[in-house]
Amino acid sequence: MRGVLRAEALWVETFTGLRMDRFVKLVKVVRERGGNGPGGGRPWALPLAERVLLVAVYYRTNLTMRQLAPLFGVCPATVCRVIHRLRPLLALESAPRPLADTDRLWIVDGTLIPVRDRGVGASSRNYRFSANVQVIIDADTRLVIATARPVPGNKADAHAWRESGLPAKSAGVTVLADGAYWGTGLVVPHRKRANRPLLRGQEEDNAAHRKVRARVEHTFARMKNWKILRDCRQKGPGLHHAVQAVATMHNLALAG
Structure with missing residues (x-):
């Protein structure tokens, strides 16, 4: 044949x-x-x-x-x-642990990937059985720096981040995240509180933060051109291998 x-x-x-x-x-x-x-x-x-x-x-x-x-x-x-x-x-090649460098900027976020394996996923906020995968990208190049092993999709991003092993990889680098990572030590937006509007400077900070952090959402959109990340049928470590492989190919497609 x-x-x-x-x-x-x-x-x-x-x-x-x-x-x-x-x-x-x-x-x-x-x-x-x-x-x-x-x-x-x-x-x-x-x-x-x-x-x-x-x-x-x-x-x-x-x-x-x-x-x-x-x-x-x-x-x-x-x-x-x-x-x-x-x-x-x-698999994505592990990035060397960086030295303290205040000029470097990374962004972290979690994305939900629908899975079939009940041992990997859980019913989550996208109304599907999904896994939460934490991903770090470089803010300047948009290249994927590291991905964590998937956790059930009903786990909050902050909890998934603490369990991921990624904090050790990002030591010495400024890392941006959204409000779901409050209390993790990452750079997050100013929080709005009841009856306490944000100051003008805080609103401006949040706007600048959103503009930069959107790059990780764009990266997720490009990575999900590999349709395995829209509905993964692999079991066990299959999803982790798929995310790592897609990160490798995404980086090659972006930078060569």
């Missing part, structure tokens, strides 16, 4: 959202992390570039494994095997 998709510029750019030169960088990353090694069974039916393309297409389109199989000329079991083997190798 001959597949339709090949690791060629037309298919790569159409189905992954990455230019060919950036897809080549993605393949290089996977190869350096051992992606060309044996899979613990029969030899791979596809070369490494097409296996990476398969995983990228899966995350971009959220097609089922049965739908992907004929596109690559393999069986659904092979698609499953490729995805499970390569998905950890697409």
Whole structure:
């Protein structure tokens, strides 16, 4: 059975959202992390570039494994095997812990991702069974710096932040957040209180804060072009791997 998709510029750019030169960088990353090694069974039916393309297409389109199989000329079991083997190798590279630098500015926020796994998600404010994923971006470049493991979607952002391990990664950097992170030590807007209107300077601070913090919302919108983050069917660590892989591809698409 001959597949339709090949690791060629037309298919790569159409189905992954990455230019060919950036897809080549993605393949290089996977190869350096051992992606060309044996899979613990029969030899791979596809070369490494097409296996990476398969995983990228899966995350971009959220097609089922049965739908992907004929596109690559393999069986659904092979698609499953490729995805499970390569998905950890697409993970976002950990950013080095920064030194104290008052000129750097990061933004954190949580996004709700609908999931099917009852062990990962919970009924949440978007009226769906979702998981809360905390994401840090660089305010200047819009690149994703780090993502945390998902927690049930009914957990507040401040609680998810404290459990995420991200505070240690952001030590020494100014981090902006919205009002849901009150009391976490992050830079949040001035809070309005009953019968106590904000001063003019505080209103101006909040307006400037909103303008900068909107960049993380734009990043979420771009990341969710990879439709796996609109309805994740993966179980266990699958969502975490998907978010990490999408962050990697988002960064490549944005900066190369």
